[in-house]
Amino acid sequence: MVLEFGRPLRSQRTPIPGLIVVDLPVHGDARGWFKENWQRQKMTQDAVGLPDFGPVQNNISFNDAVGTTRGIHAEPWDKYVSVATGRIFGAWVDLRAGDTFGAVFTAELDPSKAIFVPRGVGNSYQTLEPDTAYTYLVNDHWSPEATYTFLNLADETVAIDWPIPLDQVEISDKDKNHPKLAEVEPMGPRRILVTGAAGQLGRALRQEFGEHPWIEYATRSELDLSSPDLPSARRWREYGTIINAAGYTKVDAAETDAGRADAWTGNAASVRALAQIATAHGITLVHVSSDYVFDGRKDSPYSEDDAVTPLSVYGQTKAAGDALATTVPHHYVIRTSWVIGDGSNFVRTMADLAARGVDPRVVDDQMGRLTFTVDIAAAIRKLLDTGAPSGIYNVTGSGAPATWCDIARDVFRITGHDPARVTGVSTEDYFASASSPVAPRPRNSVLDLSRAEAQGLPTPPWSARLQEYLAIVER
Template sequence: MSIAFGKPLAVRETPIPGLVVLDLPVHGDARGWFKENWQREKMISAGVDLPDFGPVQNNISFNDAVGTTRGIHAEPWDKYVSVATGRIFGAWVDLREGETFGAVFTTELDPSTAIFVPRGVGNSYQTLEADTAYTYLVNDHWSPDATYTFLNLADETAAIEWPIPLSEVEISAKDRAHPRLSDVVPMPPQKLLVTGANGQLGRALRAEFGEHPWIEYAARDDLDLTSPDLDVARRWRDYGTIINAAAYTQVDAAESPEGRSQAWAANVSAVAALARVASANGITLVHISSDYVFDGSAADPYEESSAFSPLGVYGQTKAAGDAIASTVPRHYILRTSWVIGQGSNFVRTMASLAQKGVDPKVVDDQIGRLTFTDDIASSIRHFLRTGAPFGTYNVTSSGDALSWYDVAREVFRLTGHDPDRVGAVSTERYFHDAQGPVAPRPRNSVLDLKRSQAAGVETLPSLDALALYLRA
């Protein structure tokens, strides 16, 4: 066997997205040779999109004879393939849904090469030397309940040029019976789970992502995030993304004993459970944050890295949830303010009061920007689609900061009513005669948008977005 010694580590792309070939440095002398077969730190920083795929199992297939041929199997997990001894001719076929379905790549592998095979790409090989040991790392454990996809080795469309004709080699009866490409059911994408599907953001996410077999919208009755059985409530390795749109948002009620307990359960305990599931299964967790993690005393807009300083229980639970979500290796935290969506909200209330002839008094000493749920949903899709760096991003409408008083006046004007009917009042005066607990509010809720804008997220100024919202 001839091995190429002394090659530098390199990663090469192929025509199949995500399928990459690695040249491995092999060091040899009179005693034999040595290589780092998988070296996480070096390989994921080698300059090509080789993911940190988190292998959980190492398998070896030993083949006695030349010409041993294994069928084209696509599994719902990633695998990293290499050769310990011998040499193979490998063939890979993209069996995932999408434009590259049916794309083929072939190459030879010896101990100085390896290949990363993403989920849903069919993998097969033929041995070119006797006593070939074929090894592979996978990032899931085999399960009979998993979804598998297969392709016939002799498929005419793939037209793989096997070095040794298939008529001359031993092939299992099962591999001979696999379907042709025209009859293959493509491997679906990894599942996406949306929690809190019946809330304002949940409804916007349903409109943004649509109805597909691989997208699951779960309300509270469908999935209890605080259940001790959450870890086994789903086959979590089938999921690629969890969007956590579930939250306790009753700011004032959170100051009561019952509300405090409910807020911590939904905004902290549930997030901790989701974080545990996401971390254990390589899932991307998308979590929604709030301006209430800050006390509003800053003179300038809050950046993503600004220190937490929550005033009330709701803000404290959101800050704790953010800290937990940030421990997930693959996470996006979207920090928002003054959220407006479908259903009951400040804008709808002001429009209703205007129509009924009621002249409200609205606080004028809290400033911020509106955030529309459609913008949150489209921003989430953008981050997931573009693979933006993981971390925290502020996502609100753009433009000048406004007070709630300014917003109320604009709602009156846009609905054809006199904005001067809206009166201004301080926060202290507004809540002076309130019945029940009142949560402290941040006076400055303006969030800096430079990081999200640099990532390609563009939102309309608050007043422009408000006009569109009221016309919808």
């Protein structure tokens, strides 16, 4: 084998998405050679484009004889493969669910080439020289519980053109008995965990993402985010995304001693635990936040870059949760306001009062826009599907801001009742007779939607969504 010294570091895409071949600079002379086999800073830059996949284990497979052939194994982790000495013919087959299932790529590797193999792509090779050492970094520790997907080396569908015929080489009995492509169950994507599955947003997320083996919808009774055992509660390396729709939402109760503790646990400590897990295992964290992180004193819509200025304990805990979520390398913080979905909420309450002949007093000095959970769920799906840049995104309904009183009157009008039955009152007057602590509310809850709209996130007019929602509620 003669190595070519001094080639630049560069990469080559293949027909299999995410499978990337890398030319490695090899430096040598008559004494031998040296190469940087994996150099995180260089290889994750745009010019090369390898993912920052976080390897945790390094393995070496040594092969004595020419023709040693290893089976097509798709593993539930990413791997970065190179040859330390010798030469191989490698074959990779996409065994992931999707349009490229069954796609094949082949290449020869010597110490001057490496290849990044994404999770679910079958990896196999045949040695072309004696004493070949095949090395690979992986981003999960091997576990007997890991689920592999296999393909028969001789499958006629993928028709790999092995340099040495398979009937002339050493193959294990296990590899000989792997299924043909028509019998292979494709490997699904990394798992998605949705917390707070019983809430309004949790139900909308279930409707948006559907029921699949790789999606888990967890209620608090099924997964306690405050438990010290959370880091070992799941095999977290199997997860690609956590959507945190859980949280403490009792705004006024948070002003009490007991409620304060619960709010900090639910909105901050739990987010810290999820952020640590997401960071450690390369998981994307989606966290849902609130307009209550602002004091409402600004006379224009709040942008994602405005400094947080919470008035209440609830707002303080949500602001803390935002800060913790943004420590995760891959994160989306969704700030929203005045949320309406499948469950008990302001719109349902007003519709019920209208039907029962009750004439309510409703606050008329707080401004904002309604946000419907179907749109929050769709926005989260869009961010994940498009791989949008990490960051904070305001997601609410669009259109002219309104007060709670305006919205209540709209509910009365749409449901066929006289909107004049709704009386507007100030926040102070509304809570004047309260016997328990009342949290201060932001008077301006209007969020700027420029970033969301630039990313193509759904922000339909809240007034149109309100009519659609009431049409369903009234059935």
